[in-house]
Amino acid sequence: MRQQVVFLITPSNGLCKRCSSAWTGKALTSQEDKDKYVKTLPTQLKPFEIQLSQSPRGGAFIVGDQISFVDYNLLDLLLIHLTLAPHCLEDFPLLSAYVAGLSSRPRIRKYLDSPRHTSLPINCNGKQ
Template sequence: MPPYTITYFPVRGRCEAMRMLLADQDQSWKEEVVTMETWPPLKPSCLFRQLPKFQDGDLTLYQSNAILRHLGRSFGLYGKDQKEAALVDMVNDGVEDLRCKYATLIYTNYISFADYNLLDLLRIHQVLNPSCLDAFPLLSAYVARLSARPKIKAFLASPEHVNRPINGNGKQ
C-alpha cells in the first residue's frame, strides 16, 4: 500500500505540484477522489473545511503549501540550511502570489480593455493565416468565446467592421 494518500477533487488544482514532486521522487500514492456528491458530507470533517487532504502514514495535513514544505523536508528539497530554506520559502511565496492572480482571472467574470486588444490582434492573425491558432486550442477558444459575445458578434458582422481594411495594404 502506498505510504501517501491525496484526497482531492478530480482536477489538477492545488495537488498537481505535490503529485509531480512525488512522481519525480519515485514515490507512489493513493488518490481518493472527491466528487460534488461526496464533498458536502466530507467537508465538515476537513480541517479548515477544505481540501487537499494529505496523509503520510499517521500524519494528516491540510493546506497545499504545508504539504509541499513537508514533502520538501522529507526528500531534501528544502535547501541545505536555514538560509536556503528561507530563500525557498520566499520563492514559493512568489509562486503563491502568481497562483492567486491566476485564481482571480479564472474565477472572476470580467473583461478588461486588454482582452479587446488581444482579440483584435488574434483575429488579424487569423485573417493573415487562418490556421495560425490551430495548434493553440486555448487561444482559439478564447477568440471564439469573445467573438461570440452578442454585442461583439454584432459589431464584427457589421458593414463598418467587415468593410474596413486591417491596414493600408488592403487586407480585410
Template structure:
C-alpha cells in the first residue's frame, strides 16, 4: 500500500510504471487526512507512506531508494535542490517571486547538465548505465519546471534530450499521457 501527496508521488509513479511494478494506492484528501487514523499512524505525521509486507517506509526518497535498491546513487541525489527550490517557489510568495526564481533557474540546472555530460553519453540516465530513482526525480522536476516556464530547457541540450528520451519510453509515455497524470495539478495550491 502506498499513500502519497501530489508533490512527491510522480517520481514514484514513474519508477513503478517503468519498472513494471504493481501497487495499490489509497487516495487521501485534505478532508479525510485530519480525521482518519492514517495520520496518527504515520511517522512525522506526513505522507507518503509505503507498506510492503512488514516493511513500512516514510519520506519520498527513502521509498524510491527501496524500490530501486540503488542506495549508491545517493551521492548524485543532490538533484533534490531543484525540488526544494520548486517547493519554496510554489508555497511562498509565488506571485511576486516566480519571475525571479525562473530567471535564476539556469544556474541551478547547470549542475544537472554537468552530471549528464559525465555519464558516458547516456541520454536516459544520470548514472550513465542504469536508470535510478534520481532520474525519475529529475524527470519529474524538469517536467514541472517546463509547466512553469516552457522554454527553461532551451539552453540545456542534455537535459532536453534526457526529458525527450525518457518521455518516449513506452510505459512512461503512456503514463504521462494518462488522465491520472495529465489531470493532476503539479501542486496542491493550484499554482502553475
C-alpha cells in the first residue's frame, strides 16, 4: 500500500498531472485512457476497503482511531475519483461510508462547499 499513500498527497499539492491518475502517475489524455483507468479502479480501491475493515474505529479513519493527514488526502483523492467516475465506490461500502462520514464533518463540509474547493480543476482543465 505504500505506493498509494505516496500518491495520495499529490492532489492537495496541486500536481494536476497526477490528480486524475493518482496510481499510475500519468495524465489521462483521452476518453479511452480514462475508461481504461476507471476499469482498473476496483483493483486499486480494494486495499483501502480492506484497510478500513481492519481499522480500530470500524472504518471511521484509514489508520488509527482519530483523523489524520492520510484521511484528508484519501478523502480528497476519493472525491476526485467520484467526480470523474461517479459510481466508482458502489462496490465498496466501507469506502462509501468513509467518504460520507468525513465529508459530513462540519469543517470539512464547509471547505467542500466553498469556492476555494469547488473551483479547483481536476486533470488540469476542469472537472471531466
